[in-house]
Amino acid sequence: MTGRPTDMTIKSAPTLLWMRRGLLAAFTILAVWLLVRLILALSAPSSLWTPVLVAGPAPVSAVATRTYDFTYNPFAAGDSVGETVVSVDTGDDAPETTLNLQLKGLRSGENGTAFIRTPDGQEDNVYIGEEIMPGVFLRGVFPSHALIDVNGQTQRLTTEDAKAARNRASSSQSAASSPRSGLQTIRSADATALLSQIQIIPSFDLDMTRNGVMVKPRTSAVDLSAFGLRDGDIITRFAGQSVVSGLPDIGALRRSAGSGQPVTVDLIRDGQTMTITIGSSS
Incomplete structure (x- = not known):
């Protein structure tokens, strides 16, 4: 009697079979879903996520809530409504005091x-x-x-x-208004020797405007004072020929210097224009 199955055992066998089949079906569905996800992850990764939609800013109303008063113009030169213009006297026309202050x-x-x-x-x-x-x-x-x-x-x-700056400006204007503030005559030197002993370098103003040629000695043994010149003098005219614009005609300068006649040289020295005569026979 112990070797024969009971009625309970016979009834529970089909139940266990259906439970096994159900679990197998569930695992099969899960495996298929995971396989599909794996294929999508390899072929189209972007399809696995859904973009998060961020709400944009609220639309701006067509009617402004703030009002502006355009009757006042801060850039107008005193003609705005309600604006008071105060004139400040800086005393530019006032005389300088003579008091010892x-x-x-x-x-x-x-x-x-x-x-x-x-x-x-x-x-x-x-x-x-x-x-x-x-x-x-x-x-x-x-x-x-x-x-x-x-x-x-x-x-x-x-x-x-300010006084010193004003005096310097007045001195510069006085120098500019006197085109020839000095005249020197050098009799001991020859104009031909001058051209052989100096270097001629183009000279420019602060605004890069050509103002002549600068005189430099070729060697330290050259004494420019024998010609009435100084190192740094700016020649503007030599023997009647302007050297302000373009390159000076050295050949013409040498011919003028070798003529035996006195040669007149216009130059700028220390901001002042002067004229010297080289090779005077008197």
Whole structure:
């Protein structure tokens, strides 16, 4: 009796068989799905993921929520509505003061100050509106000068650097206005010897405009002073021939120098134009 299967054993055998078949089918489907994914990963990787869509910015309304006032033009030269133009007198036409005052330093601006030395040797930092000395008040401070009120008259007090720059500019204008500020006659040297002992180098102004040829000695033994010249002189005309534009005609210069007649040379020395005569027989 123990060797015969029971009714429970006979009934459970088909159930186990169907369970095995179900598991086998599930594993088969899973294997097929994994195989398909593997094939897609090798052939078309981009198809395995779905791009994430990011929401764009909200559309801008056609009607602006901010309003602007275009009645005011900040770039207009004083004709805007409600704009007040303040004219600042810098005292450019005011005379330079004759008082024994020295402007040692300054800080320009609305609340500017000036460091001033008075005739008694005292130095003090003076603010606009303050009294410098009896009857003299500081009226304004600007980058290169200060304005002072001397018994009701406006006068300038200029810094020493600005005075020096103005004097240099005046000297340059005076030199430019006098085309020939000097005349020298050299009798001891020969013009032909001059051409054989100097180098002629083109010379240019700061704006690269040709202004003549510069004179340089060929050797250290050459004494240019025997010809009335200095190292660095700029010749503009030699024996009536201009050497400012183009190359000088050396042959014509030598013929002029060898004629036995005095040769006139126009040159620029230290910013001043002068004329010398080489080879005068008198």
